Amino acid sequence: MSGLHRRSFLKLAAGSAMLTGGAGWLAQAMAAGKIAPGGKDVLIVIDVQKCFIPGGSLAVDKGDEIVPLINAIAKKFENVVLTQDWHTPDHVSFASQHDGKKPFEAIQLGYGTQVLWPDHCVQGTEGADFAPGLSIPHATLVIRKGYHRDVDSYSAFLEADKKTLTGLGGYLKQRGVQNCYFVGLATDFCVGWSAIDARAAGFNAAVLEDACRGINLGGTGLEAAWKDMVAKGVKRIQSTDLA
């Protein structure tokens, strides 16, 4: 390839990486040192709900600490989506629905392994409300998930049957979003699964580690979740990486 052709090829390749979100998307965004979110970026705030903070039925350790940080991060994004875990009172993921089973045990369901939880985030109850102090008035969408009695949904994109879509991917695509940034609860469940499914749906994905807290099931769940996320192309970043 001649020098001239090589140069224009490189320019083309760089251009298409920017358009389609190749491996270098974050490096490009950070070329100026910090990430400055724009119209192609969305902040997805996962399940910052009363049940998941201290005092709630499925409290994540220090889950309340991230609320002020998330409020501050959200001010940097023009596009913000919130999610709510939103279960029926008799949801299949509740240990209370299975004779002889206790919370944090697992069972096999038609779609695979299901961890059983204390009753949490029941539709319309106080525990399903957003955590006190969460304040993101410019958020444009609240997506509820896990509302089918027989199917759980950690992911904001795809239910646990791996077939039923929540509609979030369609919404983001129609609004021209390419890059998803995740914060919230819990790192190793709803945040992690959502970030991995964002990649599967064709988005770039990054998790802001310091704006999340994990359940760390069995004492190893958190690191295993990070390994899985990183292997699937999810970037592990910090809130200080944002401009």
Ligand code: VGL
């Ligand atoms: C979650 C367990 C059960 C979460 C939701 O938001 O991470 N975890 N339901």
Ligand code: ZN
């Ligand atoms: Zn749940």
